[in-house]
Amino acid sequence: MSPKRAPSAPPELPGYDYVSLLGSGGFADVFLYQQQLPSRHVAVKVLLPDAVNRELIDNFRHEANVMAQLSTHPSIVTIYGAAVAPDGRPFLAMEYCSRPNLGVRYRRERFAVPEVLSLGVQIAGAVETAHRAGILHRDIKPANILVTAYNRPALTDFGIATSSGGTDDASGMSIPWSPPEAFLDPPRSSPASDVFSLAATLSTLLAGRTPFEMPGGSNTSVDLIDRIQRGELSPLARSDVPARLEAVLAAAMDPDPGRRHASAMAFGRALQQVEAEMALPVTPLDVLDDGLDAEEVAEEDGGATRIRGVVSIDPHAGEAPPSAMPAAVAAVPDATVRRPRPAAQAQAAAPGAPAAPAQPEQPRSRRRTAVGIAAGVAVLALGGGIAALALAGGGGAPPSANPSQTVAAPPLAQRPPAPIAVEGEVSGGTVTFTWTNAQPQEGDTFLYRYEPSVGDPTSSSTSAPQVVVDADPDGETCILVRLVRSDGRDSNDAEGCVDG
Incomplete structure (x- = not known):
């Protein structure tokens, strides 16, 4: 919770009963509500009263559409709805994750290596799914990985995500987990940027501190940025962490994006290799994939599975590049830092409602318990899904895209033949x-x-x-x-x- 302000009053929402405050950020508060029908607890993210302006409402609508597009993935927080409260504040109703987020946990307990590997593979699948839809998260950090009631990690907070076709109207970062390219002017983002931040997050869980933080040394924002740009990682200092895992994390946090893993999928598979070498159960890597051949799938399961692809959205096409990063502060900020929007920047286009994403395929059965190696499974999607609910508000036609900031979905490589x-x-x-x-x-x-x-x-x-x-x-x-x-x-x- 932010210590700089008191939380806003929870809005009265038709069909919801207020329960308690969950947390506060720079632009919104999150409250726990009891939804009346269907009866369940939901987390409701509400913009602050003084933050209700066109720019932030557009960003809020963008977050709603991005999360609705991707939230059927098992490791992405589910969004139930989006609307405007009677007092005029936009809100998102989301899955309530009752367990402490990873940002809280790493500060008070030691993570076991098998757990870090497993949640790393699961979140890599979520990030790869977003990338294949042309979406970058750009703010992966421990606090943005929640834990569901079923003890499954779930990625949240797509508020500063960038979609293919354009840039967001403001850029954000959480310095301890940001890649070097985030500190350029203008900042740059690519799938390799999210790979860096995910690896930095896993390193944090293992070390109990951020990866470029030097114990006993100076760890201001300036210090961290300098080490990040030079690739000066702090050793994990854990005898139970295999050398192979340290090498995988170091490669994913290379200061040169071209030397990192080629995709979140490749990073997840590298983590699976470590699991296999440690004789651990290999965690499935779930990816919603519209590039599979329907006839090939039909041959495997008799045609019972229907493939549904992930549809890309373009809520902010053609925005001008964000401005330079703000001056570094003396203390290390865990919160996301947002850069101011240039005065001459064009207004964002209003996004359209995306198509419904898919639900993952059920595993096949065999004589004993059905078990796959799952070293990078592209999960097939079943028919059906939940349509995205867009926030009210207008917007003009999107301007032309800025090619220098466009992020294309990674190409789908052909799978090699099985043994x-x-x-x-x-x-x-x-x-x-x-x-x-x-x-x-x-x-x-x-x-x-x-x-x-x-x-x-x-x-x-x-x-x-x-x-x-x-x-x-x-x-x-x-x-x-x-x-x-x-x-x-x-x-x-x-x-x-x-x-x-």
């Missing part, structure tokens, strides 16, 4: 599985998962087309194998089973 002829040979109490790589390339690796009928499942990686596992005591031993290219692209699972 073929996965066969097992029983020898005593073990089974040796071998398979064939139909189109071998340099740097190929294989992820495999073995789930015995008794005991814990095993997930790991190997560079050779062979693995030895203990024979399953129930008489049939099965594994799932997936090919992973050096660029992070992966194949479908191939299954092999042997009796005896």
Whole structure:
């Protein structure tokens, strides 16, 4: 909660009963309400009375449309509705995440490495989904990752997101987690910028402090910006963090965007590789993807799944570049810093209502528990969804886009072929599985998962087309194998089973 002001009075909303204050920010308060029908708790974000002007209302409408477009993703906070309160203040009604956000948690408890890896993969899927819709978040940090009642991380606060086709009318940053390009004049954003901020967030959870903060040293905003620009990471200083994980995070926070992971998907797959090497369950990487072949999917599940793509929106096409960053302050700000809008900048265009996003595919079943390696699954979308509710307000036609600020959705690369002829040979109490790589390339690796009928499942990686596992005591031993290219692209699972 901001210490600089008292919270505003909660508005009286038809169909909602006020419960309590949840938090306050620079431009809005968040309240807990009880929705009457359907009966549930909801978080309601309300603009401050003195912040109700055309610029912020346009930004608020933009946030509503972005979140409505993406919020069926399991790791993005769901938006239920958007409207204007009787007192004239716009508000968003969102999923209420009752558990403390990660910004609160990292300051008071130590995160285990498996939890950080798992939530990193899940949020990477959310960020990749946004990027494929042409949307950059631009303010990923621990406080913007909430935790649902089901203990699942959920990304929120798309208030300063940028859509493909233009720039927002104001740029924001949270300095400790911002990439070097955020401090340029004008600031620059790309998918690599969000990868940097996500990696900085994960590093914060592991270290209990921000990644460029030096214990015992000077950590003003000026100091942090200087270290960020030079890539001077503070060591994690944890013996339980694998060297491979530190290397993955360091690469994602390289000061040169071109040397970072090529996408949030590639970063998520790198985290999955660490999970596999640590013999942890590999966390699914959920991505809403409209680039899959419908006929191919129909062959796999009998046509029961219908694919729905993510539709891009363009609420602020053609805005002029944001102004330079404000002068650094003496203390390290955790809150998002917004830059002032240039006086000569054109007004933002009003966004249209986006098409409904999709819900993820249910996992396929097999003789025992259905388990996939999930080292980068593009989740298929079921039909249906919730239509976006736009805020009231007008707007003119959008001006022409500014090519220097346009962020295009990353291209969808073709998946490599799955391993073929996965066969097992029983020898005593073990089974040796071998398979064939139909189109071998340099740097190929294989992820495999073995789930015995008794005991814990095993997930790991190997560079050779062979693995030895203990024979399953129930008489049939099965594994799932997936090919992973050096660029992070992966194949479908191939299954092999042997009796005896």
